[in-house]
Amino acid sequence: MPRFFVDTPLVQPGEISLPAGAARHVQVLRLQPGDELTLFDGSGPEWQAEVTAMGRSEVRVDLLAAEQPQRELSRAVTLAVVMPANDRMDFLVEKATELGAAALQPLVGERSVLRLSGERADKKRSHWQGVAIAAAEQSGRTVPLRVEPVLLLAAWLAALPAPVDDEWRGLLSPRAASPLAAFPQRRALFLSGPEGGLSDAEEDAARARGFSAVSLGPRVLRADTAPLAVLSWLALS
Structure with missing residues (x-):
């Protein structure tokens, strides 16, 4: 059954x-009155619905019943990622949504190849949010991943409050001696670097804000692979 996000x-x-975006999807699929579909607005429930009228400028549906599916991770996970280059962010946002991340914080660090600011950063964020919504429609999630505004890593760390009791912070580092292990907290924040990793100064600054450096094994993972490996581990643990 077709699933669509509605921004109302x-x-x-x-x-x-239906709002314009969802109406276009219904029109493209050539759904007709009587056809069933699923709608969600990002707040948690999803609605079973039925097309009642199709027009060039308007699509009307009848909301029948709401359900509360349980498809989210048992933890609320935020990925703070110094953005990889070569359009790998699209892939990262899509797969992080499929794997259940709650939010993604794009960052610019000392070794960043992709550097965004101002209007260009705003446009990219809007694009990535659209990627997350499309991935939520496909994967069955009812709460799409939230893409935060692009920030400088140093400024983001400086403004980060002290961790609370129910939050665990992990720094993904190929230089770390301790492997990622189980933790009891229900919220998690993972910081991951770009191609070439974080600088020593950036890792020191992260530790000062409560991050524990952890390893994901003996192999060096790409900048867009490491955070997804963490999500996969969390989903299965």
């Missing part, structure tokens, strides 16, 4: 007019 609250059964 779905609150009660009844007939509604």
Whole structure:
């Protein structure tokens, strides 16, 4: 059954007019009155619905019943990633959404190849949020990954509050001696570097903000592979 995200609250059964984005998807698929579909607004529930009217400028559906599927990770995981180059961020956002990350914080570090700021950063963030929504539609998630504004790593670390009791912070480092191991906290924040890794000064600054350096094994993983390996481990642990 087709699944679509709608950028308007779905609150009660009844007939509604679909927002433009979702309406275009329905039109492209050539759905007809009587066809069933699933809608979600990012707040958690998903709605079973039925097309009631198709027009050139409007698509109307009847919201039938809401469900509360349990498809999220048992932990709320945020990935703080110094952005990889060569458009690998699209892949990272898509797969992080599929694997259950709650949020992704794009960062610019000392060794960054991809450097974004201003209007260009805003446009990229909007694009990545669209990638996350499409991945949520495909994967069955009802709460798409949230893409945060692009920030400088040093400024982000400086503004980061002290960790609270229910949050664990992990620094993914090929130089770390301790492997990633089980932790009891229900929230997690993982910091991962770009091609070439974080500098010594950046790793020291992260440790000063409560991050524990951990290793993902003897092999060197790509900048877009390491955070996804963590998500896969969390999903299966």
